Amino acid sequence: MKVLYFAWVRERVGKAEEALDPPPAVATVADLIAWLSQRGEEYAYAFEKPKVIRAAIDRMHVNQDTVIAGAREIAFFPPMTGG
Amino acid sequence: MTVPITIRLQEADFDLAHEVAALSRGRTDIGAVVTFSGICRGDEDGEAIAALTLEHYPGMAEAEIARHAEEAVSRWPLTGITVIHRYGRIVPGENIVLVVTASSHREAAFQGAEFLMDYLKTKAPFWKREEGASGSGWVDAHDRDDTAAARWAKP
Numbered sequence: 001m002k003v004l005y006f007a008w009v010r011e012r013v014g015k016a017e018e019a020l021d022p023p024p025a026v027a028t029v030a031d032l033i034a035w036l037s038q039r040g041e042e043y044a045y046a047f048e049k050p051k052v053i054r055a056a057i058d059r060m061h062v063n064q065d066t067v068i069a070g071a072r073e074i075a076f077f078p079p080m081t082g083g
Numbered sequence: 084m085t086v087p088i089t090i091r092l093q094e095a096d097f098d099l100a101h102e103v104a105a106l107s108r109g110r111t112d113i114g115a116v117v118t119f120s121g122i123c124r125g126d127e128d129g130e131a132i133a134a135l136t137l138e139h140y141p142g143m144a145e146a147e148i149a150r151h152a153e154e155a156v157s158r159w160p161l162t163g164i165t166v167i168h169r170y171g172r173i174v175p176g177e178n179i180v181l182v183v184t185a186s187s188h189r190e191a192a193f194q195g196a197e198f199l200m201d202y203l204k205t206k207a208p209f210w211k212r213e214e215g216a217s218g219s220g221w222v223d224a225h226d227r228d229d230t231a232a233a234r235w236a237k238p
Contacts, residue, residue: 004140006138006140006208006210007138007210007221008210008221056140056143056208059142059143059146059147060143060146061206075143075208077140077208077210078210078221078224079205079223079224080204080205080206080207080208080209080224081204081209081210081211081221081222081223081224082137082139082168082180082203082204082207082208082209082210082211083121083168083179083180083203083204083207083209083228
Protein backbone atom coordinates (compact mmCIF):
# COMPACT_ATOMS: atom_id res chain seq x y z
CA MET A 1 0.00 0.00 0.00
CA LYS A 2 0.99 3.60 -0.54
CA VAL A 3 1.43 5.60 2.66
CA LEU A 4 1.41 9.41 2.54
CA TYR A 5 2.48 11.93 5.16
CA PHE A 6 1.54 15.59 5.34
CA ALA A 7 2.60 18.75 7.22
CA TRP A 8 4.65 18.09 10.38
CA VAL A 9 4.11 14.34 10.13
CA ARG A 10 5.82 14.51 6.71
CA GLU A 11 8.64 16.65 8.08
CA ARG A 12 9.27 14.34 11.04
CA VAL A 13 9.18 11.14 8.98
CA GLY A 14 11.41 12.83 6.43
CA LYS A 15 9.47 11.76 3.35
CA ALA A 16 6.16 12.53 1.67
CA GLU A 17 5.25 8.99 0.66
CA GLU A 18 6.44 5.42 0.52
CA ALA A 19 5.22 1.95 -0.42
CA LEU A 20 4.84 -0.37 2.58
CA ASP A 21 3.76 -3.94 3.09
CA PRO A 22 2.92 -4.37 6.78
CA PRO A 23 2.52 -7.89 8.21
CA PRO A 24 -1.01 -9.36 8.45
CA ALA A 25 -1.16 -8.74 12.20
CA VAL A 26 -1.37 -5.01 11.42
CA ALA A 27 -5.15 -4.88 11.09
CA THR A 28 -6.28 -1.35 11.90
CA VAL A 29 -5.09 2.21 11.43
CA ALA A 30 -4.02 2.24 15.10
CA ASP A 31 -2.03 -0.97 14.52
CA LEU A 32 -0.34 0.62 11.52
CA ILE A 33 0.62 3.68 13.58
CA ALA A 34 2.09 1.39 16.27
CA TRP A 35 3.96 -0.63 13.62
CA LEU A 36 5.30 2.51 11.93
CA SER A 37 6.47 3.86 15.31
CA GLN A 38 8.83 0.88 15.61
CA ARG A 39 10.50 1.55 12.26
CA GLY A 40 12.96 4.16 13.47
CA GLU A 41 13.37 7.25 15.59
CA GLU A 42 11.97 9.55 12.90
CA TYR A 43 8.74 7.51 12.88
CA ALA A 44 8.68 7.32 16.68
CA TYR A 45 8.94 11.13 16.73
CA ALA A 46 6.22 11.63 14.10
CA PHE A 47 3.81 9.30 15.92
CA GLU A 48 4.83 10.08 19.52
CA LYS A 49 1.29 11.33 20.26
CA PRO A 50 -0.79 8.85 18.26
CA LYS A 51 -4.14 10.29 19.38
CA VAL A 52 -3.31 13.58 17.69
CA ILE A 53 -2.72 11.94 14.32
CA ARG A 54 -5.53 11.99 11.74
CA ALA A 55 -5.82 9.37 9.01
CA ALA A 56 -7.49 8.88 5.64
CA ILE A 57 -7.95 5.68 3.65
CA ASP A 58 -8.34 6.13 -0.09
CA ARG A 59 -8.93 9.85 0.49
CA MET A 60 -11.72 9.52 3.06
CA HIS A 61 -11.31 10.47 6.74
CA VAL A 62 -11.29 7.39 8.98
CA ASN A 63 -11.06 6.64 12.69
CA GLN A 64 -8.06 4.78 14.01
CA ASP A 65 -10.10 1.63 14.67
CA THR A 66 -10.82 1.32 10.93
CA VAL A 67 -9.58 -1.91 9.32
CA ILE A 68 -6.93 -1.27 6.66
CA ALA A 69 -7.45 -4.43 4.60
CA GLY A 70 -7.91 -3.52 0.94
CA ALA A 71 -6.63 0.04 1.32
CA ARG A 72 -4.63 1.35 -1.62
CA GLU A 73 -3.61 4.67 -0.08
CA ILE A 74 -3.35 5.59 3.60
CA ALA A 75 -2.47 9.11 4.68
CA PHE A 76 -1.37 10.42 8.07
CA PHE A 77 -1.51 14.07 9.01
CA PRO A 78 -2.07 16.51 11.89
CA PRO A 79 -5.45 18.14 12.59
CA MET A 80 -6.36 20.31 9.63
CA THR A 81 -5.89 24.08 9.61
CA GLY A 82 -7.25 25.23 6.26
CA GLY A 83 -9.86 27.84 5.46
CA MET B 84 -32.01 21.13 -12.22
CA THR B 85 -28.52 20.15 -11.19
CA VAL B 86 -27.03 22.75 -8.90
CA PRO B 87 -23.80 24.12 -10.42
CA ILE B 88 -20.89 23.44 -8.09
CA THR B 89 -17.44 24.79 -8.89
CA ILE B 90 -14.45 23.74 -6.76
CA ARG B 91 -10.95 24.91 -7.53
CA LEU B 92 -7.65 24.51 -5.72
CA GLN B 93 -5.03 26.83 -7.09
CA GLU B 94 -1.84 28.72 -6.30
CA ALA B 95 -3.04 31.84 -8.09
CA ASP B 96 -5.21 34.53 -6.53
CA PHE B 97 -8.90 34.80 -7.40
CA ASP B 98 -11.26 37.68 -8.09
CA LEU B 99 -14.40 37.70 -5.95
CA ALA B 100 -16.47 39.87 -8.31
CA HIS B 101 -15.54 37.69 -11.27
CA GLU B 102 -16.56 34.51 -9.44
CA VAL B 103 -19.91 35.97 -8.35
CA ALA B 104 -20.61 37.09 -11.92
CA ALA B 105 -19.64 33.67 -13.28
CA LEU B 106 -22.06 31.97 -10.90
CA SER B 107 -25.03 34.25 -11.53
CA ARG B 108 -24.60 35.30 -15.17
CA GLY B 109 -27.66 34.68 -17.34
CA ARG B 110 -29.79 33.40 -14.46
CA THR B 111 -32.94 34.83 -12.95
CA ASP B 112 -33.55 32.15 -10.28
CA ILE B 113 -30.98 33.62 -7.89
CA GLY B 114 -32.24 36.07 -5.30
CA ALA B 115 -29.32 35.98 -2.88
CA VAL B 116 -25.57 35.52 -3.14
CA VAL B 117 -23.38 35.25 -0.05
CA THR B 118 -19.60 35.41 -0.33
CA PHE B 119 -17.01 34.66 2.31
CA SER B 120 -13.34 35.49 1.77
CA GLY B 121 -10.64 34.27 4.11
CA ILE B 122 -7.65 36.62 4.06
CA CYS B 123 -4.13 36.20 5.43
CA ARG B 124 -3.73 38.37 8.57
CA GLY B 125 -0.51 40.20 9.33
CA ASP B 126 -0.33 38.97 12.91
CA GLU B 127 -1.29 36.00 15.05
CA ASP B 128 -1.65 36.45 18.81
CA GLY B 129 0.33 39.68 18.60
CA GLU B 130 3.22 38.23 16.60
CA ALA B 131 3.88 39.55 13.10
CA ILE B 132 3.51 37.07 10.26
CA ALA B 133 5.64 37.37 7.11
CA ALA B 134 3.69 34.72 5.19
CA LEU B 135 1.64 31.54 5.38
CA THR B 136 2.43 28.45 3.35
CA LEU B 137 -0.52 26.17 2.74
CA GLU B 138 0.05 22.49 2.12
CA HIS B 139 -2.79 20.27 0.88
CA TYR B 140 -3.56 16.68 0.01
CA PRO B 141 -4.19 16.77 -3.75
CA GLY B 142 -7.11 14.59 -4.75
CA MET B 143 -8.53 14.30 -1.27
CA ALA B 144 -8.93 18.06 -0.79
CA GLU B 145 -11.12 18.38 -3.91
CA ALA B 146 -13.10 15.26 -2.99
CA GLU B 147 -13.67 16.36 0.60
CA ILE B 148 -14.86 19.83 -0.43
CA ALA B 149 -17.11 18.27 -3.10
CA ARG B 150 -18.69 15.94 -0.51
CA HIS B 151 -19.49 18.91 1.73
CA ALA B 152 -20.82 20.98 -1.19
CA GLU B 153 -23.16 18.11 -2.06
CA GLU B 154 -24.24 17.91 1.58
CA ALA B 155 -24.92 21.66 1.62
CA VAL B 156 -27.11 21.27 -1.48
CA SER B 157 -29.02 18.45 0.19
CA ARG B 158 -29.61 20.49 3.37
CA TRP B 159 -30.48 23.92 1.98
CA PRO B 160 -32.25 25.06 -1.23
CA LEU B 161 -29.03 26.34 -2.80
CA THR B 162 -28.85 27.16 -6.50
CA GLY B 163 -25.07 27.44 -6.88
CA ILE B 164 -21.80 26.98 -4.98
CA THR B 165 -18.26 28.08 -5.75
CA VAL B 166 -15.35 27.18 -3.47
CA ILE B 167 -11.80 28.25 -4.26
CA HIS B 168 -8.95 27.40 -1.89
CA ARG B 169 -5.40 28.56 -2.55
CA TYR B 170 -2.24 26.68 -1.64
CA GLY B 171 1.43 27.63 -1.60
CA ARG B 172 2.91 30.81 -0.10
CA ILE B 173 0.47 33.60 0.75
CA VAL B 174 1.45 36.95 2.26
CA PRO B 175 -0.64 39.15 4.58
CA GLY B 176 -3.48 40.91 2.78
CA GLU B 177 -3.81 38.18 0.16
CA ASN B 178 -6.81 35.92 -0.27
CA ILE B 179 -6.74 32.33 1.05
CA VAL B 180 -10.22 30.98 0.46
CA LEU B 181 -13.49 31.94 -1.20
CA VAL B 182 -16.95 30.48 -0.64
CA VAL B 183 -19.87 31.69 -2.75
CA THR B 184 -23.38 30.38 -2.20
CA ALA B 185 -26.46 31.32 -4.18
CA SER B 186 -30.12 30.75 -3.42
CA SER B 187 -33.56 32.20 -4.03
CA HIS B 188 -33.55 33.66 -0.53
CA ARG B 189 -30.83 34.83 1.82
CA GLU B 190 -31.25 32.37 4.69
CA ALA B 191 -30.10 29.31 2.74
CA ALA B 192 -27.22 31.24 1.20
CA PHE B 193 -25.99 32.48 4.61
CA GLN B 194 -26.32 29.08 6.27
CA GLY B 195 -24.79 27.18 3.37
CA ALA B 196 -21.76 29.49 3.35
CA GLU B 197 -21.26 29.16 7.11
CA PHE B 198 -21.61 25.39 6.96
CA LEU B 199 -19.07 25.13 4.14
CA MET B 200 -16.54 27.37 5.91
CA ASP B 201 -16.87 25.54 9.23
CA TYR B 202 -16.22 22.24 7.47
CA LEU B 203 -13.37 23.61 5.36
CA LYS B 204 -11.64 24.68 8.58
CA THR B 205 -11.84 21.29 10.25
CA LYS B 206 -12.20 18.62 7.53
CA ALA B 207 -10.56 19.82 4.33
CA PRO B 208 -6.99 18.48 4.24
CA PHE B 209 -5.02 21.75 4.31
CA TRP B 210 -2.29 22.73 6.75
CA LYS B 211 -0.90 26.21 7.39
CA ARG B 212 2.72 26.90 8.15
CA GLU B 213 3.45 30.36 9.54
CA GLU B 214 6.60 32.39 8.91
CA GLY B 215 7.04 34.75 11.82
CA ALA B 216 9.77 37.00 13.17
CA SER B 217 11.01 34.25 15.51
CA GLY B 218 11.04 31.47 12.95
CA SER B 219 8.39 29.35 11.32
CA GLY B 220 6.07 26.62 12.49
CA TRP B 221 2.86 24.75 11.79
CA VAL B 222 -0.35 26.41 12.93
CA ASP B 223 -2.19 24.48 15.65
CA ALA B 224 -5.81 23.51 15.13
CA HIS B 225 -8.25 25.48 17.29
CA ASP B 226 -10.91 23.88 19.47
CA ARG B 227 -13.19 26.79 18.55
CA ASP B 228 -13.18 25.60 14.92
CA ASP B 229 -14.25 22.10 16.01
CA THR B 230 -17.00 23.67 18.12
CA ALA B 231 -18.17 25.73 15.14
CA ALA B 232 -18.27 22.66 12.89
CA ALA B 233 -20.02 20.52 15.52
CA ARG B 234 -23.12 22.73 15.50
CA TRP B 235 -23.92 21.46 11.98
CA ALA B 236 -23.75 17.79 12.99
CA LYS B 237 -26.98 15.98 12.32
CA PRO B 238 -28.66 14.55 15.44
